[in-house]
Amino acid sequence: MNRIKIIHILNSVGGVDVSLRLILENIESTKFESIVIHGRDDTKTPYIDNLGNPVKDYKLPIQRDISVVRDFNAIRETLKIIKKEQPNLIHAHSAKGGIIAKTVTTFLKIPVLHTPQAYSFLSAENIFKKKIFLFVEKLFIGSNNKILASSTSEQNRAVKEVGYPIEKALLFNNSINPISKIEPLSIPKTWPDNYICSVGRPSFQKNIELMLDVLAEIKTSINDIHLVLMGVGYHAPNLEEVNKKIKRLNLGPNITLLEWTSRADIFNIIKASKLYLTTARYEGLPYSVIESLALGKPIVATDADGNRDLVEEGYNGHLIFNENISELADAVVGIINCDKKNNEFTNNSLKMFYNKFDITKNIKILEEIYIKNKKIKK
Incomplete structure (x- = not known):
């Protein structure tokens, strides 16, 4: 059976990195082939699938901050990789991953699921910047992309503020594995017991x-x-x-x-x-x-x-x-x-x-979303 090929695009830091790793380590790798496109300097830890095997990754000049030169190069290199790998679906994470994926797929017509992990316009400390960031999000609404929100709050933002039709605003809650074991502290405890x-x-x-x-x-x-x-x-x-x-x-x-x-x-x-x-x-x-x-x-x-x-x-x-x-x-x-x-x-x-929020249960929801939204290759 041919596996469904998913390419993930992101700057793999913080909660965005945690989210991707939890997906890769829980999704059924006999049914889904995962590939990661991420920043050159964001992580040194290899990506692993649910069977403990390394996940193929490409390192590009993807970073959190806006840089015309770096962002253009990241888009150009991503386009080459997408043409080479021919995925069924792209899952973009964070604002930067979303912009890169949506730009690239205007040429290739591959479906994109975008998980903002908190919309960038929420980070704006003044009204002008918020309007600019929100305009960019609205600009990149396209026929071949949907929002895959990490929370109901984010899903509501996508519909009510960004302007996605409700049928194009999907939901997969951020989820984690149950925590069954607590390891001893690896650092000295310098604080009191009651905290x-x-x-x-x-x-x-x-x-x-x-x-x-x-x-x-x-x-x-x-x-x-x-x-x-x-x-x-x-x-x-x-x-x-x-x-x-x-x-x-x-x-x-x-x-x-x-x-x-x-x-x-x-x-x-x-x-x-x-x-x-x-x-x-x-x-x-x-x-x-x-x-x-x-x-x-x-x-x-x-x-x-x-x-x-x-x-x-x-x-x-x-x-x-x-x-x-x-x-x-x-x-x-x-x-x-x-x-x-x-x-x-x-x-x-x-x-x-x-x-x-138990990913061992919720991963089936994500697998179904991937299946329903994948591009069928001729």
Whole structure:
């Protein structure tokens, strides 16, 4: 039986990299042949399929930032690869992967599924930039591409703001494998046993400045509150401001910043924490929160894209509107001080994970989407 050939195009970093690897390691490789086109400098870790075999990959000048020369070269080289490989379908990940794939396939008429993993226009810090980014997304709506959203929030954005017809806005929730084993920490533990945690680089998206305001507010009720913030070192444009704010709010004794943290250590730290806190302005469908569900953690989150797909108010945590500092702090304190609520949210987070975000079940959904949208070769 001929396998369905899927080419993935992306800058393989952060959650986008995690998403692709989970797909490759779970999709049935006897039915689907996967090929990856990615950035030259984004990852050194080989891609592996569900049988443990290496996945074929091509390295091109694909990067997060806009560069006319590099982007043109990436499009030109991708066109050559697509002509050579003749895939049945292209799955593009992130904004840059989407633009490259949609540009190339205007010439080749190969179907494209685009997973934004949080639309780029949400990252704009002013109205003008947002309008430009949104215009670009609208410009690349074509007859041969569909959105494959990573969350219901993202699916809604695709229809209501970008302008995709509802029948061309598909959904495959970001999903992970159940976490059955917690490895010992590979780094020294320098924080107290009683702590809350989060994963997020200091950036506009993650809004760590708000998290520090919340931490300071919590401190008025729980003086020895401690936050372990992971993933601080990668692409952290606001790190200097965050460090200044920590000093200004006298939060040095109450926070631990971990520059880089392995996924195994992230699991260990989340599992031993009191709860998971996120103050993000927007997400696709954040893996750290999905992991918190799988590890049975209560969650306190801002009501943002992605977060609202993973937190049900009063069921497995609290979802706070309008970035309200007092309400976020009260939600954290309420969970810490109430064992009954903590246990209830713990159980419900686990239920939600197994019902909605277990990739060992959900991969069949993606396989069906690939089959229905593939190009049939003559």
